[in-house]
Amino acid sequence: MRKASLALGLTGVLLAGGLAGCGDGERQEPAQQPAAKGPVTVEWWGWAPGYDKAAAAWNAGHPNIQVKFTQVESGGKGGYQKMLSAVKAGNAPCLAQVGVETLASFLVEGALEDITPYAKESAAKFQPWALNSVTFGGRQVGVPVDAGPMGLIYRKDVFDKHKIAVPTTWEEFAAAAQKLHEADPKAFLASFNPDDMYGFSGLAWQAGASWFSTSGDSWKVSITDEATTKVANYWQGLLDKKLVEVKPAWSDAWFKAFNDGEVASLVSAVWMTKVLEESVPKSKGKWAVAPMPDWVAGQTVTGNVGGSPNAVLKGCKNPKEAVEFATWMSTDRGAFDDLVVNGGLFPTTTDGASLPSIAKGRPFYGDQPIFQVFAKAATTVAPTFAWGPTTPAVNDAFNTEVGKVVTKGGTLLDALKAVQAKAVTSIKDKGLSVTE
Known part of the structure; x- marks a missing residue:
């Protein structure tokens, strides 16, 4: 996400969030609170697999800062509303898992603390684009954790059977879609999901889209910018030729199509590799991973889908300790290596590609060390994409309007x-x- 000069504090919304400007637009850095005297407990809400183990590992070595992890429903299934309600009631946890697509929404609700004083010393440890995704107006509101660099996840057995070369460009991807469907009318190279704005946003992100930005005191919305229009027209062409199947994302029918080889690939984020392992186990050993197709051969740019920073919620009494733990979890090599193994999370740190687990083969993917593909992709993620302050409403609109088109x-x-x-x-x- 691009660093936005959120002079939007003039609206009064960011005043509530503690990130307001002053004077001629210069921002006052909040005073850093001293470390708490004596042992403290940092409450932490989230849902990612492996988080409970990370808290236990920290607690074993840090008796003066104990982390109490509570698993909540994922954000879209009620977790975010529970967090916002707790902030309003004055009993929110100090730390919470908030997706990058939702941070701006929390910000305009006045639900986030400015953690810049506590986080600035560790800034250089993170990929610049990941750090930008948690930064507004030069103020940091979250600690990056995982990322979702994209790649091409495909059924190697289906590709081999029909002698389909792994596409390296979107032009080759369209040609492969036609070749496969002509060879087997029941098979498709990909599925188009009318209810997956986030997946579509990753495709637009790669093409250079920037759906939201700020100019002066205003948000700017550009969901129909040139890059997104190019992506929409590309997939429209595949839909018109009936070269892709249309199925709701995450549905039983969607996963069955992957398991049966009816749909032979998907362009998705690194975390989807773990989802497939758990959702289509009968196809173990038949999958492989390649880089995301490029728009221009030799000019590699990657999209990103997802990533859930740990944000300090408004009212936290121990922000310094909360950030200390959050930073440790994201940057400690042993801690994050465990998150890769236990949760399939992918690091946002500059040295994350050298973690031992990144080099390991995964049996589901024929023992291919698939995370190495995503590690390289993470270094080419486009830095321009940004989310706005009303993502849930935009998501609902996308599902409704795109759903109308396909039906x-x-x-x-x-x-x-x-x-x-x-x-x-x-x-x-x-x-x-x-x-x-």
Whole structure:
């Protein structure tokens, strides 16, 4: 996410969030609170696999800062609403797992603490684009944890059977889709998911999109920018030729298609590799991973989907200790190596590619060390993409409008124009200034 000069504090929203500007726009850095005297307990809410083990490992070696981890429902299934309600009630945990796509939404709700004084010494340990994703107006509101660099996850057995070369460009991807479907009319190279805005955003991210940005005191919405239009038209072409299957993401039918080889690939984030291992176990050993196809041969740019920083919620009495733990979990080699093994998480640190677990082969993927592919991809993630302050509303609009296109007709670009309009309205409804 691009660092935004959020002069939007002038709206009063960021005043509530503690990130308001002063004077001529220079921002006052909040005073760093002294370390607590005596043992403290940092409450932490999240849902990622392996987090409980990370808390236990920390607690064993840090008797003066104990972390109490509570597993909650994932954000979209109620976790975020529980966090926001706790902030309003004054009983929120100090630390919470908040996806990068949702941080701005929490910010405009006044739910985040400025952790810049406690986090600045560790800034150089993270990939610049990952650090930018938790930074607004030069102020850091979260500690990066995992990332979702994208790649091509494919059924090697299906590709081999039909003598399909692994596509390195999107042009080759379209040709492979046609070749496979002609060879087997029941088979498709990919599935298009009308209810997966986040997956689509990763494709747009790679192409150079920047859906949200700020200019002066206003948010700018650009969901129909040139890069996104290119991506929409590309997939529209595949849909028109019926070269991709249409299925809801995460549905039983979707996973069955992968398991049966009916759908032979997906372009997705690194964390999807773990999901497939658990969801389609009968296809173990038949999968492989390659880099995400490029738009221009030899010009590698990668998209990203997901990543859940640990944010310090408003009202935390021990922000220094909360950031100390969060930074340790994200940067300690042993701690994060365990998260790779136990949860399939992918590091955002500059040295993450050298973790022992990154070099290990995974049996589900024919013992290919697949994380090495994503490690290289993480160094080429485009730095320009940004999320806005009303992501849930935009997601709902995407699901509704794109769903209409695949069931009733129209084009993806038509749908995105409607999403653009609803995104603008949703920001205005928050009392924020917005332009297109």
